[in-house]
Amino acid sequence: MVAEKDGSSPPKLTGERPPQQQQPLGQLRRTKQQVTDGFTVKAMMRNTVVRGPPVAGAFKERPTKPTAFRKFYERGDFPIALEHDTRGNKIAWKVEIEKLDYHHYLPLFFDGLCEMTFPYEFFARQGIHDMLEHGGNKILPVIPQLIIPIKNALNLRNRQVICITLKVLQHLVVSADMVGEALVPYYRQILPILNIFKNMNVNSGDGIDYSQQKRENIGDLIQETLEAFERYGGEDAYINIKYMVPTYQSCLLN
Secondary structure: OOOOOOOOOOOOOOOOOOOOOOOOHHHHOOOOOEEEOOOOOHHHOOOEEEOOOOOOOOOOOOOOOOOHHHHHHHOOOOOEEEEEEOOEEEEEEOOOHHHOOHHHHHHHHHHHHHOOOOOHHHHHHHHHHHHHHHHHHHOHHHHHHHHHHHHHHHHOOOHHHHHHHHHHHHHHHOOOOOHHHHHHHHHHHHHHHHHHHOOOOOOOOOOOOHHHHOOOOHHHHHHHHHHHHHHHOOOOHHHHHHHHOOOOOOOOOO
8 A cells, every 4th residue: 555645635536627717707798888868767777877967068159140230231331431541441431420320320330249250340340449439428328229239249159259349348338428337237138158258367377478468368358347347337336246247356345
């Protein structure tokens, strides 16, 4: 009888299979993950990925629509022409600006704020500044007719259009007496877009931000416009601005 060596394995029984290593179930059978919307029955199932919320699109540009200003300009109803000089282009008025019917022409020029192609955008914006500069007492009665064109221009959410509209608003507030106070009841139509873009400032770090020199930084222009509203809007201006733009800080009270 042969003696067994130390450390040797016990004899295998006849018909016994060697043990097999078991792999995790996930490696043996991989199931496809399905994507579904939240708050549905499928969202509670296994191997389901819930799709995130859609983009709100608050900063997305809106398409432009044909304006009444373009139609009137193409028909030749405006008493204006393009004049060239050494400093660039300017408007040559065929009649005296003080004699214009502001109830008819000023809302049409404000409607042209939505234009972004030459020469419509040039005539509309330069014409507005010329009429505000020489309007005087004719501007105040037309304020209610200007709100919808201003709102339409801001609602385009186009950066260039917003900057030009803000400059027009700053000029409008100081164009005549009581205009700033007349705009206070219409803050609910004008200020929501300003509240969205208020913090959109260019962070250039140590670089040079040339948009500040050109006054094309939306955040700075909105701050300037809100401060002009408060200065010329009377005693009720600040509380109405604060209601629509909660992060605004008074430039007079502080």
